Amino acid sequence: MLTVVNDDGTTPYGSLIDEIVREGAKRMPAATLEAEVNFYMAELADQRDDSGRRLVVRNGFHQPRKVTTAAGAVEVKAPRVNDKRVDEATGERKRFSSAILPPWARKSPKISEVLPLLYLHGLSSGDFVPALEQFLGSSADLSPATITRLTAQWQADHKTFMDRDLSATDYVYVWADGIHLRIRLAEAKAAVLVMVGVRADGTKELIAMTDGYRESSEAWAGLLRDCARRGMRAPVPAVGDGALGFWNALNEVFPETRHQRCWVHKTANVLDALPKSAQPAAKRAIQEIYNAEDKERAAKAVAAFTKQHGAKHPKVVKRITGDEEELSAFFDFPAEHWIHLRTTNPIESTFATVRLRTKVTKGAGSRAAALAMVFKLIESAQQRWRAVNAPHLVALVRAGARFERGVLVEPSEARAA
Numbered sequence: 001m002l003t004v005v006n007d008d009g010t011t012p013y014g015s016l017i018d019e020i021v022r023e024g025a026k027r028m029p030a031a032t033l034e035a036e037v038n039f040y041m042a043e044l045a046d047q048r049d050d051s052g053r054r055l056v057v058r059n060g061f062h063q064p065r066k067v068t069t070a071a072g073a074v075e076v077k078a079p080r081v082n083d084k085r086v087d088e089a090t091g092e093r094k095r096f097s098s099a100i101l102p103p104w105a106r107k108s109p110k111i112s113e114v115l116p117l118l119y120l121h122g123l124s125s126g127d128f129v130p131a132l133e134q135f136l137g138s139s140a141d142l143s144p145a146t147i148t149r150l151t152a153q154w155q156a157d158h159k160t161f162m163d164r165d166l167s168a169t170d171y172v173y174v175w176a177d178g179i180h181l182r183i184r185l186a187e188a189k190a191a192v193l194v195m196v197g198v199r200a201d202g203t204k205e206l207i208a209m210t211d212g213y214r215e216s217s218e219a220w221a222g223l224l225r226d227c228a229r230r231g232m233r234a235p236v237p238a239v240g241d242g243a244l245g246f247w248n249a250l251n252e253v254f255p256e257t258r259h260q261r262c263w264v265h266k267t268a269n270v271l272d273a274l275p276k277s278a279q280p281a282a283k284r285a286i287q288e289i290y291n292a293e294d295k296e297r298a299a300k301a302v303a304a305f306t307k308q309h310g311a312k313h314p315k316v317v318k319r320i321t322g323d324e325e326e327l328s329a330f331f332d333f334p335a336e337h338w339i340h341l342r343t344t345n346p347i348e349s350t351f352a353t354v355r356l357r358t359k360v361t362k363g364a365g366s367r368a369a370a371l372a373m374v375f376k377l378i379e380s381a382q383q384r385w386r387a388v389n390a391p392h393l394v395a396l397v398r399a400g401a402r403f404e405r406g407v408l409v410e411p412s413e414a415r416a417a
Helices: 016-043 109-120 125-136 144-163 217-229 244-253 263-272 276-290 295-309 314-321 335-341 345-356 367-382 392-398 411-416
Strands: 056-061 065-069 072-076 079-083 171-179 190-199 204-213 237-240 258-261
Touching: 016 056, 016 079, 144 204, 144 367, 171 204, 171 244, 171 335, 171 345, 171 392, 190 217, 190 345, 190 367, 204 217, 204 367, 217 244, 237 244, 258 263, 263 276, 263 314, 276 295, 295 314, 335 392
Parallel strands: 171 237, 237 258
Antiparallel strands: 056 079, 065 072, 171 190, 190 204
């Protein structure tokens, strides 16, 4: 198909490169959907009725529909399959369902991820169409009414998430942090309180997310009590920064849980209190502590840090020595997990991109809508979280297994000791 190209390289529908990309975006889904259906039918080619006729056959095409993707609005015509097989358990007809183009899909997951990001950036629902129309080549499914319906659905999803039963899931490790985002929360001092956990199979998962004033003990206790009410067990260790609100609340709701302070926050806190000339040496000394081979060597590194800086900066040294037990708790767990347990990085890294894309907006806006947007972004990011190292050891931690210098102590060894 020939396209008229202007002198400046543009076409009636944009640039020539955009036209090529959109044309490819139309052809590739069609070819991929055909391949998916052909593979499905080939696998079931031996399924036949009493007369020898195939039970799974092609049956033309579905009505074409437009799907909004990152390459623009693409018209897709999906192959149709006539599956005459019957599920013996339910008695219902089996149906082919495309993994590439789910039924009723009108936009790609990537577009759904962009929408809450734009909302967090302060874009009003009325501005979505002009903002995205040039990029996507169409305003299909992006009207203000559609955006409003989506935000309402996201709020409902967040509420359902925060009301779900937690008794069937065991979170062995927990990270907690209060993230300050300049978004449409009701209070200027509000923070987003986030808890991420590690399940017994080693996978990471968002546990809870709400807002709280100044990361207060009351706000954290409310969140922890709600999780306990819904069946959450006490985690073995919890990892957090130096904010006392969370630790006070944890002692109240889950007093048996061990405390592990975040070394990233602690390092920043210590270095900020030292003159710039002393910071490089102090940073190396701190790294010697948390990178030590075991708790005993870490204690020696703390003593070396004290000797090096104690005379000139005793109050700064106290920030390490005063919290030494809580900073060293991770040494009592599998060595493979130390890199995960000594910081709140699983939360911080998720929110890093959100922080970069948020700004002060005029007016408080809707608190529920703002939290729903953050929730949808975390939900999207969660799909890319990787499990902890040596995930099989997490269940042993919950079972009370003992680890010395990061290595599992067998029962016979423990009795001999």
